[in-house]
Amino acid sequence: MPDDIVAIRAFSDEIEADMALQLLEGGGVRGFVFKDDAGGMEPHLQRTSGVRLIVNRAEAERALEILQSLDI
DSSP: OOTTEEEEEEESSHHHHHHHHHHHHHTTOOEEEEEOSGGGTOTTHHHHHOEEEEEEGGGHHHHHHHHHHTTO
16 A cells, blocks of 8 residues: 555445545545455445555545544
8 A cells, every 4th residue: 555545444335435435535534445345346345355445545544533533
């Protein structure tokens, strides 16, 4: 992972991660969801390896504040 991005939270499935990402984007923080599930062919891998929410390192603190304020 490049030095300018950081995983701020891991989720057990893509739906939870996408919902958190939408909340962040609503708060002005851009990011993306990273998952290794063989291109969607092996969705059960999301439970074992997790689905990570990735943001710019410069916005990580703000992103965590948003998620914590919403109790996520």
